Amino acid sequence: MPGSAENASPTPPHSTMTLPQLRYVAAVDRCRHFGKAARACHVTQPTLSAQLRKLEDELGGRLFDRSRQPVVPTALGERVADRARAVLRESRRLRDVAQEAEGRVEGELRLGIIPTLAPYLLPLVSSPFAEDHPEATVAVQEMTTANMLDALDADRLDAGLIATDEDGVALRPLFEESFVGYVGAEHPLADPRLFGAPGALRERRARDAAHDGRPHRWADAAAAPGDPVPR
Known part of the structure; x- marks a missing residue:
């Protein structure tokens, strides 16, 4: 019925x-x-x-x-x-949409940055952001690239400043900068073969390691097998 x-x-x-x-x-x-x-x-x-x-x-x-x-x-x-x-x-994106419709930016931006960039980039980023968006705050965390990628994946960060191309994240290049190493003219690392075919790979590993903020790691990565490493 x-x-x-x-x-x-x-x-x-x-x-x-x-x-x-x-x-x-x-x-x-x-x-x-x-x-x-x-x-x-x-x-x-x-x-x-x-x-x-x-x-x-x-x-x-x-x-x-x-x-x-x-x-x-x-x-x-x-x-x-x-x-x-x-x-x-x-849910945060919904709030962002509402704020953007009103021309406002509020809340907290969780920003990660590698230690080698922090002293130079933070003053250039934080002050203009605060002036343009006085109702928003920036929470900065220094960490290695690997930890930053994990934090982005786990939603513990909103964005990060890194120095290498990485898979699995949306990248927006900000600038390019040469990486230069200085050694004495007679030092084994001054061998031009360091930047030859296999040396180029070592140079890349050294650059990536340096951007993780561990100076001993880049020296280890740059040296060819059996070469002395500066300390």
């Missing part, structure tokens, strides 16, 4: 999932510690734990193994954390 319980359409389950809960999931996955995650989210640990349990009840499974230290995500937790970061990225 029309309107009978037998013919009524099933009501879809109502989700109470919230963006703060997704932030807590992403924070615990990043920090691997409930206390640190709570501090990062500016809430108390009981609040964070209670909200995560509510989300776990809704999803029907545990997201983190609380018996281990550091805390580790379950198989479900890994998948939920990945999707949570994607949802949080899209």
